[in-house]
Amino acid sequence: MHVERLERRFGVVPALRGIDLTVGAGELILILGPNGAGKSTLLRCAAGLARPYRGTVRIGGRDVQTDPAARGLIGLVSHQSLLYEDLTARENLRFAAALHGIAGAEQRVRDALDTAGLTAVADRRTGTFSRGMIQRLTIARATLHAPVLLLLDEPFTGLDAPAAQLLRRRMAAERAAGRAVLCVTHEPAEAWHEATRIVVLIAGKVVIDQPRPADLERFRRDYQELLRQ
Amino acid sequence: MNAAVDRATAIIRRGRVITVVALMMLAGIYVLSLGLTPAERAQGLAFKILYVHAPSAWAAEMAFVLVGVVGILYFWLNDPRLDLFAEASAEVGMVFGTLILTTGPIWARPIWGVWWAWDPRLTFTLLLYLLFAGYFALRSALHDPVERARFGAVIGIMGLVLVPFIHLTVYLFQSQHPLPVLGRPPCPPGHPDCAPSLPWVLLKPLLLSFATFTLLYIGFVTTRYGIGLRRQLAEEAEHA
């Protein structure tokens, strides 16, 4: 993914002030920053959900705003589940498969349910699911079409330790499979060891963009210092 | 920053000047129509209201059409000032609409003996007025100015496409509802000016009136646009 000179405003209030970012395969990037720094906005622009005021986002060479096919390369996991309560898990996935035009959908859906450990409850309505189950299904939905770029927006919110561990493992697996993973979070410890790069956004600008340092504590201290300024 | 505010104020001033000129012309029209032209045969003095009525309807429709056109331009050029213009035009259009909808019954009463009749001009203006009202209702329910501009443009364009259908509907509807009293020539579809056979002495003030109202429209919109621009600049200054 190539992000060039990305600007985004809400009315007259700038949210992103010229972001340049390049993400390659096999990278797992943590995007950190205080509230209101523009992290979620960046993700939404990257996913083609928000139209930037200026600048472009290109995925695999395709402009995400003008080329619908570019969206097929992205998977988004946000804090909203994007699921329909009245449909079963299987039906939700089948719908996602139909939207993405996946061939052999039935098998793909079955495999995805298996990986997420949801085969037993596949035909129950998602309105009855627990938070952890919803999270697993959301990830299954986001990866169903084998996207090359996985975007996660504060995915660890509200997850208990085992679910968080599962998520970390899943993220690492995606990275190992050659995909690119972008994870927005406000707590670096959540996926520290899985990450390959750290990007810090403050007030709509990229302030830090470096490979993930080995020492979490040291980074935490510097980060807090940075936020205080 | 201040240069922009100055420019906005200059626009307002220019708009006010144009408005004053137009109002003076309007006063002239009144003198002309009331004092210097003969009374129309069938309708007498009350006919004079046509000089205000027909051009107002023209101005209201023009205002509406421009909102739609500006909507198209907004999607093409993405300039937020176009939305300011649309808002100004819509407000001015509502003013003219109010003018017709209040003077209409005043005219209808002595001529037709009723307070309201479904003549094309009144009916058309009423529908336009309701569209304007809806337009403002939507705008006021939206808080994000970009969303407001965008949805405003969408409704504006849809309204623009609707206008020919409204003309057709009004004409077809009116042809089923004959006007209450004799002495009123049937109105042709499309243009609401219902006096194709007016002698020059009566036609001249009418044409002048059209020109005056067009100028009045320009004056109002320019002023209102300037005010809107200044307001927006003040908001931007707060957030910068």
Added chain:
Amino acid sequence: MSAVRAALAIAGKDLRIEWRHRTALVSAVVFAVLVLLVFIFARDPGTLAPRDLAPSVLWVTLALATLLALNRAFLLEREHGALDGLLLAPVSRASLFWGKWLANLAFVLVVDAIAFPLWVMFFGVDPTAALWLVAGVAVLAAIGFTAVGTTISAMTVRTRFAELLLPVLLLPFLLPPITAAAGATVRILEHRPAGEWLGWIKLLALYDLVFLVLATGLFPRVMDE
């Protein structure tokens, strides 16, 4: 063609969800019946025969029932941010419109199908073959109503006053097709020669075509963030 498939998938999903509870469907049908009853009871039985009211009543009822049916489409997508799921799909926003429009149309046609025979019964309309023509006009009108309605409801659903704004914004747009449809209905029921009502139907069809095309073009702009 994945655009068509996506639109059908979206419509199918909407209808499947609706079928799970059928709440909106039942409510809309009951509403239509109640509107018919209001017209029956709100008139002086001595002076106005139901038959005279019939064409107007039909169109008021169908228009109002459509209003009720439209909010459903986008409110559904607000739960859990499902709309994002649709916007993330690698299909054009126009497909999204067509899917929602088809779902709305199917919904409205079901309500119409139930209200129509009741209207015939309550208002003493002659059950002749002409009624099939009127039904055809209703289908044609539903196409236009839902095309414009889907676009406008997509906008009003983002506001706090969706239920109030939708009628205020939509009804002026529905007046031309209602006029045309009612004009045709009156003449068809009076068994006039086709030349007298064909023009109205053509007008209605023109409206449908124009606004379907316009909505397809404008809808992506409505979906923008």
